Amino acid sequence: MKEAIKNFPNQLRFEPIIENKKTLISTKNFVVCGMGGSHLAADLLKTWNPLLNLIIHHDYGLPVLTNGLNNYLIIISSYSGNTEEAIDGFHEAITKKLPVACISTGGKLLELAIKYKKPYIKIPDTGIEPRSALGFSMVSLLKLMKEEQALLEIKRTADIIDMNKTEKEGEILAKKLKDFTPIIYASTKNEPVAYNWKIRFNETGKIPAFYNTFPELNHNEMVGFDGEKKTEKLLKNFYFIFLKDKADHPRILLRMEILKELLKKKGFPVEILEFEGKNIWEKVFSSLLIADWATYYIAQQYGLKAQETEIINNFKNTIEKKGQNL
Numbered sequence: 091m092k093e094a095i096k097n098f099p100n101q102l103r104f105e106p107i108i109e110n111k112k113t114l115i116s117t118k119n120f121v122v123c124g125m126g127g128s129h130l131a132a133d134l135l136k137t138w139n140p141l142l143n144l145i146i147h148h149d150y151g152l153p154v155l156t157n158g159l160n161n162y163l164i165i166i167s168s169y170s171g172n173t174e175e176a177i178d179g180f181h182e183a184i185t186k187k188l189p190v191a192c193i194s195t196g197g198k199l200l201e202l203a204i205k206y207k208k209p210y211i212k213i214p215d216t217g218i219e220p221r222s223a224l225g226f227s228m229v230s231l232l233k234l235m236k237e238e239q240a241l242l243e244i245k246r247t248a249d250i251i252d253m254n255k256t257e258k259e260g261e262i263l264a265k266k267l268k269d270f271t272p273i274i275y276a277s278t279k280n281e282p283v284a285y286n287w288k289i290r291f292n293e294t295g296k297i298p299a300f301y302n303t304f305p306e307l308n309h310n311e312m313v314g315f316d317g318e319k320k321t322e323k324l325l326k327n328f329y330f331i332f333l334k335d336k337a338d339h340p341r342i343l344l345r346m347e348i349l350k351e352l353l354k355k356k357g358f359p360v361e362i363l364e365f366e367g368k369n370i371w372e373k374v375f376s377s378l379l380i381a382d383w384a385t386y387y388i389a390q391q392y393g394l395k396a397q398e399t400e401i402i403n404n405f406k407n408t409i410e411k412k413g414q415n416l
Contacts (some may be wrong), residue, residue: 091294091389091396094222095257095382098375101225102248106211106233108191114209115189117163120235121145121153123179124167126402127220128193130289131227132167133282138240138370140279150178152188164190165234167227169213169220171197174410193230209234219399221293224286224378247371256376259363260383263331266361267384268391270329274301275346277338280365283374284333287381295385296394304342304349312349315356330358333377335365 108114122132125148132146145162147153152164164183168176171194180202183190192203195215203210211233213226232240272291276284284301291299302311315325330353332346350360363380367373389396 091219091222091386094216094218095379095386096253098222098225098379098382099248099251099253101223102229102244102375104214104226104229106213106230108209108211108233110203110207110209113207114191114234115163116236117161117189119143119162120165121147121159121162122165122167122231123147123152123176125173125175127223127289127293128167128169128173128176128227130221130282130286131224131231132165133285134224134228134374135231137280137282137374147179148175150175152179152182152186159186159188162189163234164188165193165231166190166199167193167231168197168199169195169223169227171195171199171201173199177202191234193227193234219293221289222382225375243369244371247367247369247375250368250372251376251379253379256379257383260380260385261387263361263363263380263384264387264391266359267329267388269327270359271297271327272299272329272331274299274331274333275307275349276301276303276333277335277342278303278306279338280333280335283377286378287331287333290378290381290385291388293385293399294382294396295388296392296396297388304345308345308349312352315353315358318356325358328358330360332360332362333365334362335373337365 122129122144129146129148135142135144145153152159166176166180177198180190180199184206190208192199192208192210193213194200195213200210200212211230213230229241229244274284274287281303288299288301291297317325332350334346353360365373365377367376386396
C-alpha cells in the first residue's frame, strides 16, 4: 500500500491506448457505470467541471432517462473486469444497441469488449486495490471523453505534487485521529473529494467514517451533535475534518467558520484542511494523498492491513454462490 501511494504521480503519466478506436463515438454526454473504487475518478470529474454532462451509475443495469441514452457514451468501468453490476450494465447497453466503451485491467469485461468490438482501455494491473488506481482511471476516462487539454494539465500536475508534504501532513493527522471516528465536511462542489476521503478511511484505515456537505448539513445533521450530556456517550468519539477551498462561495466559507466555533465550544475536535495547489488537479490530488497517508498510518496504528479488503472479498464470494440461480 505504501508503494502504491508513493507511485501515484506515475499513474498520472500513464498513456492510455484506445483499442477498437474507430467505433468510439464523439459526444459530450456520458454515463459511467462502476462500483466502489471504479467510479471514484468519475465522481471527481464533477468537481473538475461541474458543467460536464456526466451521469454516474453505481447499480445494476443502466440509468433511466426520459429521452433515453442514445446520445450518451456508456463507459463501463471495472478495475477487475469481473464486477457483476458493471457486466450487467454492459449487457444492457449491448441489448439496447447503445454506444459503449470499457475501462479495466482485464477479466470478463475486456473479453466482452473484444467479442463485441467495442472501444476499451486496458489499464495496468499492478496488484493495487481499485481505490488506489484513481490516476489510471482518471486519465482513461478523460481519454475516452477526448479531453486532451485536461490530460496535459494532469501530466504537469504529476511533476509538481509535493509528495513529502502530503505524507507528513497525513501522518500527523493519523495521530490526531487515534480512537476517533472522522466526519468529513466540504462544500457541495467538493462533495466528491469528501466522499473519496470517507472511502479511504473505510477501506484503507478500516474504520467507520461519514461525510456531508455545506450548506445542507446546517439544516439538519448538525442538530445531531447538540444533545450535550444526555447523549454524551454517543458523541464523545467524533473528529470533524473540514475540507476548505478558497474558491468556495463566501457564504460557505462563513458557514464553515461558524460551525467550527460552535463544535469547538461543545468540545469536539475540528481540523481545517485547506486545498493547496496551482490548479484544480493539484488541489484535489494533494488533498486525497493526505487522506491516503492518513488512512495508511491509521491502519498501522491499529495493527491492521491497509491494502486488503477481506470483508468485500468474502461478500463477493458469498453472493456469487447464493445468487447463481437468480
